[in-house]
Amino acid sequence: MNNISVYVHTPFCKHKCYYCDFASFSNNEDFINEYYKALKKEIILRKNEINSRDISTVYFGGGTPSYVDSKYITDIMDILKSEFNIKKEAEITIEANPESVTEEKLENYKIAGFNRISMGLQSANNNTLKEIGRIHTFEKFLSSYELCKNAGFDNINIDLMFSLPNETLKDFIDSLEEVIMLNPTHISTYSLILEKGTKLYNNYKKNNIIIDDDLDRTMYHYCINKLSEYDYEQYEISNFAQKGYESKHNMSCWDLEDYIGFGINASGFNENTRKTNKSNIKEYINDLNNNILPINEENKLSKEELLGDYIMLGLRKIKGIDIEKINKKFNINFTDIYNDKIEKLKRQGLVMIENNHFKLTYKGLDFANTVMVEFI
Numbered sequence: 096m097n098n099i100s101v102y103v104h105t106p107f108c109k110h111k112c113y114y115c116d117f118a119s120f121s122n123n124e125d126f127i128n129e130y131y132k133a134l135k136k137e138i139i140l141r142k143n144e145i146n147s148r149d150i151s152t153v154y155f156g157g158g159t160p161s162y163v164d165s166k167y168i169t170d171i172m173d174i175l176k177s178e179f180n181i182k183k184e185a186e187i188t189i190e191a192n193p194e195s196v197t198e199e200k201l202e203n204y205k206i207a208g209f210n211r212i213s214m215g216l217q218s219a220n221n222n223t224l225k226e227i228g229r230i231h232t233f234e235k236f237l238s239s240y241e242l243c244k245n246a247g248f249d250n251i252n253i254d255l256m257f258s259l260p261n262e263t264l265k266d267f268i269d270s271l272e273e274v275i276m277l278n279p280t281h282i283s284t285y286s287l288i289l290e291k292g293t294k295l296y297n298n299y300k301k302n303n304i305i306i307d308d309d310l311d312r313t314m315y316h317y318c319i320n321k322l323s324e325y326d327y328e329q330y331e332i333s334n335f336a337q338k339g340y341e342s343k344h345n346m347s348c349w350d351l352e353d354y355i356g357f358g359i360n361a362s363g364f365n366e367n368t369r370k371t372n373k374s375n376i377k378e379y380i381n382d383l384n385n386n387i388l389p390i391n392e393e394n395k396l397s398k399e400e401l402l403g404d405y406i407m408l409g410l411r412k413i414k415g416i417d418i419e420k421i422n423k424k425f426n427i428n429f430t431d432i433y434n435d436k437i438e439k440l441k442r443q444g445l446v447m448i449e450n451n452h453f454k455l456t457y458k459g460l461d462f463a464n465t466v467m468v469e470f471i
């Protein structure tokens with residue numbers, strides 16, 4: 096049997112950042128206890144979906160898993176360990192906000208088996224942090240990063256964002272350089288997406304502010320070039336890693352391997368079926384209190400849909416899609432059936448075939464969505 100990955104969602108944050116539309120809420124502390132009770136129940140009720148398969152990666156995301164008392168997190172890890180077989184070499188990640196990590200929490204994570212931390216910094220500029228509703232300063236981030244190192248975490252990802260409000264190229268370069276100086280094993284850099292309904296979106300709309308696309312692309316390409324100078328290999332559109340530190344969890348998602356998602360709004364892909372949980376925390380808890388699975392959507396994918404997803408996700412990887420692998424997996428001749436599209440995109444300079452891999456070119460990285468829609 097193949098391996099499976101596990102995602103566990105924590106929907107709590109101390110404060111909602113102005114750009115964020117993830118399923119995460121502030122001022123919902125009253126639900127924390129009930130939520131984790133329900134989460135445990137969900138894991139038990141859906142045990143059969145994992146069955147006797149080995150778990151190769153575990154990812155506690157959010158929201159802010161580091162915000163809640165670490166006993167909630169370690170209790171869930173205990174259940175996963177007692178009910179399933181987590182591989183010895185499994186990558187086990189927890190997302191953390193610099194504001195909420197403490198020595199004690201980190202020690203408990205370590206004991207529970209976490210071996211990777213992903214910390215959101217977003218910017219090293221304190222004015223920018225304030226403008227996007229972050230509740231920590233750069234100095235607080237530095238001390239939290241140090242705590243992680245001292246607790247024995249040597250595999251740490253730092254999230255950065257760019258094209259942030261009033262951010263100049265120099266601001267971004269400074270942030271990137273501060274991060275590089277810390278020498279983390281992994282860096283993710285995300286271009287700001289203005290998500291409908293967020294405070295930032297409303298503010299931009301009200302004041303007719305638009306994102307400067309040219310500046311955005313300049314920042315992105317600066318980032319790619321600078322990080323490669325420091326031996327960070329770009330392995331996905333937004334992700335860079337030192338050798339051997341690519342995120343195994345994310346790679347398994349981009350390879351369309353099976354994963355299961357527990358918690359509100361969590362989605363999973365298992366045995367060709369996509370499932371997404373309800374996003375309302377009260378409904379989620381109520382359903383589980385009544386022994387009902389809190390599923391919002393469930394879709395078994397057709398072969399065509401699977402192929403479309405495989406191509407779309409595969410193109411996110413810098414090494415692209417292994418043509419021999421896709422041919423075998425779907426029993427097709429990839430370059431034959433997509434010949435016209437591939438030739439058109441090649442002429443536009445957006446894709447190429449190298450070492451029998453179909454992938455985006457450097458220029459294509461800026462037009463990834465244009466390329467992907469051709470294959471859906």
Ligand SMILES: C[S@@+](CC[C@H](N)C(=O)[O-])C[C@H]1O[C@@H](n2cnc3c(N)ncnc32)[C@H](O)[C@@H]1O
Binds near residue numbers: 116215285
């Ligand atoms: C689910 S968040 C979890 C991180 C953690 N809660 C924190 O903020 O410190 C993962 C990352 O997605 C990125 N992100 C969230 N919203 C975004 C948006 N609207 N545009 C671009 N990146 C975004 C941020 O870099 C963030 O750190």
Ligand code: SF4
Binds near residue numbers: 111158192
């Ligand atoms: S970015 Fe992170 S801390 Fe901020 S609201 Fe979103 S999940 Fe919470």
